Amino acid sequence: MNAPPPPMSLLAELTHRCPLQCPYCSNPLALDGREAELSTAEWIGILDQAAEMGVLQVHFSGGEPMARPDLPELVRHAAARGLYTNLITSGVLLTEATFRPLAEAGLDHVQLSFQDVDTGPAEQVGGMKGAQAKKLEAARFVVADGMPLTLNFVIHRGNAGRVPRMLELARTLGARRVEIAHTQYYGWGLVNRAALMPSRAQLDEATQAVEDARARLGSSLTIDYVTPDYYADRPKPCMGGWGQRFVNISPAGRVLPCHAAETIPGVSFPDIRTATLADIWENAPLFRLFRGTDWMPEPCRGCDFREQDWGGCRCQALALVGDAGATDPICSRSPHHDRVTAILEELPAEPPPFVYRRFGNAPGGGR
Amino acid sequence: MTDVPTAAAAPTGPGLAEAAVVRFMRGVRLQHDRVRDQWVIQAPERAFVPDPIATAILRLVDGQRPVGAIIDLLAGQFDAPRAVIAHDVLAMIADLTARQVLIR
Ligand code: SF4
Ligand code: SF4
Numbered sequence: 001m002n003a004p005p006p007p008m009s010l011l012a013e014l015t016h017r018c019p020l021q022c023p024y025c026s027n028p029l030a031l032d033g034r035e036a037e038l039s040t041a042e043w044i045g046i047l048d049q050a051a052e053m054g055v056l057q058v059h060f061s062g063g064e065p066m067a068r069p070d071l072p073e074l075v076r077h078a079a080a081r082g083l084y085t086n087l088i089t090s091g092v093l094l095t096e097a098t099f100r101p102l103a104e105a106g107l108d109h110v111q112l113s114f115q116d117v118d119t120g121p122a123e124q125v126g127g128m129k130g131a132q133a134k135k136l137e138a139a140r141f142v143v144a145d146g147m148p149l150t151l152n153f154v155i156h157r158g159n160a161g162r163v164p165r166m167l168e169l170a171r172t173l174g175a176r177r178v179e180i181a182h183t184q185y186y187g188w189g190l191v192n193r194a195a196l197m198p199s200r201a202q203l204d205e206a207t208q209a210v211e212d213a214r215a216r217l218g219s220s221l222t223i224d225y226v227t228p229d230y231y232a233d234r235p236k237p238c239m240g241g242w243g244q245r246f247v248n249i250s251p252a253g254r255v256l257p258c259h260a261a262e263t264i265p266g267v268s269f270p271d272i273r274t275a276t277l278a279d280i281w282e283n284a285p286l287f288r289l290f291r292g293t294d295w296m297p298e299p300c301r302g303c304d305f306r307e308q309d310w311g312g313c314r315c316q317a318l319a320l321v322g323d324a325g326a327t328d329p330i331c332s333r334s335p336h337h338d339r340v341t342a343i344l345e346e347l348p349a350e351p352p353p354f355v356y357r358r359f360g361n362a363p364g365g366g367r
Numbered sequence: 368m369t370d371v372p373t374a375a376a377a378p379t380g381p382g383l384a385e386a387a388v389v390r391f392m393r394g395v396r397l398q399h400d401r402v403r404d405q406w407v408i409q410a411p412e413r414a415f416v417p418d419p420i421a422t423a424i425l426r427l428v429d430g431q432r433p434v435g436a437i438i439d440l441l442a443g444q445f446d447a448p449r450a451v452i453a454h455d456v457l458a459m460i461a462d463l464t465a466r467q468v469l470i471r
Contacts, residue, residue, distance in 0.1 A: 006402055008414060054402030056414045082398060084409040108394050109411040148394035148411045176394075176467065177411055219465045224412075 003282055004243060004291060006054035010083075011061055011248040011259065012043065014071070016359075018064040020090050021127035022115060023354035024154050024189040024196055027063065028250075028262045029362035036252040040070040042273065044077050046249060049277040051081035055247075059086045059111075063251065066093035072101040079106030086111060088152075091138035092131050099138070103145055110142050111179075113152040117165045121158060127356055136173075143174040150177040155206060155228075156196035157351060163209040171221055178221060180210055182228035186260040186315050188357045195351040197344070203231055230340055234305065235312025235328035242290040242310060247281060255280045257287055260315035264289075264324050290314050295325060299333040384457055385435035389428060389469045397425045408468060424459055428469065434460060 016031040038046075050058065058078050065071055066089055078085045087102065088111045112135060116122035119132040142149045151170045155163065163180055170178035182203070183189045183196045198206070210225045217223075229236050239246040239258055248256040254269040255277065256262060262269065270284040281287060289295065293306050300311040311317075312328020320329045320343075321336045329336040355361060391397070395410045397417070406422045407414050417425060423444070427437045438456050442449040463469045 054400065056398075056400065056407060056409060057412075084396075084398075084414065086412065108409070111412070146393045148392070150411055219467065222467065 004287075005245075007050075007247045007281060008055065008240075008245045009057045009059065009247075010046075010050045010055045011059045011246070012046070012065075012074075013061050013063065013248065013250050013259070014038075014043070014065045014068045014074075015251050016063040017067045018062055018090065018357075019067075019092050019128055020064070020115075020131065021356040021358050022125055022154070022188070023192040023356055024156060024183040025357040026184065026187050026189065026259050027357065028187055028260070029191070030262070031063075031359050032251040033359070037068075038249075038251065038253045038272070040073060042253065043070070043074050046272060046277065047074065047078045047081060047083065050247075051078075051083055053278055053281070055083065057084040057086060059088055061088040064090055064093060066098060072105045075102055075107050076105035079108075084108050089113070089138075090126070090131070091135040092128060094134070094138040094142075096141050099141060099145070103147060107147065109148045109150065111150040111152055112139055112142070113154070114166070114169075115154070116159045117153075117162050117169050125158070125354075139173045139175070148176040149174070150179060150224075151175045152179040152181060155180060155182045155198065157198045157202060158196075160198045160202040160206045163206045164213070167209065167213040167217075167221075167223065171217065176222065177224060179224040179226070180206065181224070181226035182206075184226075185228070185230070186263070186313075186319065188355070188362075190319055191355050191363060193343070194348055195354055197230065197347055198228065199347075200231055200344075203228065229312075229316075229330045230344060232330060233332040235309050235316070235330040237309040238290075238311075238313050241292070241307075242314060243281070243287040244291065247277070255284070257290075258315065260313075261286065263315055263318055265318075290325070297325065297327060299331075300327050303333070385433065385438065385453070387434050387471055388431065389434060389460055389464070389471055390430035391428065392467055392470045395468050397422070397428075410468065420455060421459055421463065424456055425463070425468075 015037055016027055017034060075085050085107050086109045087107055091112045114135055115125040122132045123129055139149060153166045167178060185193050189196060210223055214223055243257045248259050249272060250256060253272040255272050267286050267289060270280040270286060296306060296311050300306050312330055314324045317326040317328050318324035320339055327334040329340050398407055398409050400407045405416055408417055423441060424437060427440055438453045441456060442452050445452060460469060
């Protein structure tokens with residue numbers, strides 16, 4: 001295989017610590033503890049390597065990245081290296097006093113997540129009282145500063161009907177972008193699938209709301225819409241291809257082709273403390289495993305879409321078929337597509353209680 | 368961005384539009400990508416490669432120069448009548464404004 005093109009973007013998961021406990025969190029079930037986290041100096045070294053390799057954008061994420069007191073220092077360093085800096089935050093630790101140093105450090109953009117538009121259900125999902133008011137306040141001073149703001153809403157059966165009001169909130173707050181992103185069923189989202197999966201009718205209604213708002217608002221508000229692919233015939237493309245554009249570094253320094261890749265069995269996870277980012281990107285078995293199209297089984301191998309969706313999601317194939325190298329069963333051509341249909345048919349009428357995302361709360365022994 | 372264009376500020380008419388000053392929106396910039404040897408637009412949640420005409424224009428956007436001065440500079444660089452260049456530049460700036468890259 002030829003040397004792969006360098007990654008375009010780095011997801012820097014600074015910590016798994018977070019004051020919220022959303023049951024759809026994309027973090028792994030085995031959360032990294034504080035004692036395992038990379039140091040400031042280690043992150044600085046990573047940012048240098050990333051810029052050197054050709055990464056263009058760095059997304060500071062978590063957990064809640066604001067839980068790291070060195071965040072302004074990391075933003076400043078990234079900005080000085082020409083990296084576009086994005087903060088992905090729940091906003092509950094964002095105050096004027098903590099925002100100012102970030103803006104002065106050269107932060108380019110804030111993505112602020114909301115659990116819902118109504119306070120009651122929002123705080124029931126996030127598990128933190130008073131969170132909604134803090135988020136609204138954070139949105140106001142980011143917009144007042146002039147920094148571009150994206151609101152992120154994760155959609156599930158409990159809030160799908162409120163998409164029109166979420167879009168309205170984004171508009172009135174003065175956000176430049178809004179993401180209406182249906183839950184992705186990996187990690188905690190997979191554990192809570194029966195509690196979160198919307199019905200087909202709810203999905204159609206949410207989609208209609210997005211289309212109406214796009215027609216009404218034009219280019220004044222960019223709406224990014226992510227559907228739950230269980231209802232689709234073709235899978236989502238995997239991050240522009242496994243190990244093609246995107247690299248994720250976990251709080252403890254594992255270098256991954258995606259945030260869910262830690263579920264893949266039988267392969268070792270490269271460690272940024274023991275190898276360079278470029279070496280890992282080019283040579284680590286985890287990155288080579290599903291890069292390109294050579295690994296593909298039928299029906300992907302002979303399919304015209306193989307370089308568009310890259311056979312779908314490896315983590316989903318693993319979760320639903322038990323084989324990360326299988327065609328994503330979301331695809332109607334997959335021999336296992338009936339499993340997805342069966343999951344949707346067997347959704348309970350009454351949602352089970354949430355399994356909250358907390359250290360030590362994962363079923364089956366995650367930390 | 369949502370302003371309804373008035374007759375006086377019609378986006379394609381010369382006159383006022385050439386006097387206008389455009390700048391990058393906050394959080395958007397043109398940047399040279401040394402590794403891939405190309406210009407990229409860095410914007411919230413995306414980086415994309417502008418076409419050569421957009422690149423030539425954006426390299427001249429400094430938040431001070433009026434659009435007419437950008438047209439003059441490009442007319443000096445490219446072998447085409449000024450009116451043709453003016454038309455292309457005004458259309459491109461309108462497009463980049465609609466795409467939340469530039470703002471008046
Ligand atoms: S393997 Fe799945 S979860 Fe991972 S990046 Fe690809 S699509 Fe996303
Ligand atoms: S067969 Fe494979 S490549 Fe073709 S659409 Fe399905 S998942 Fe994509």
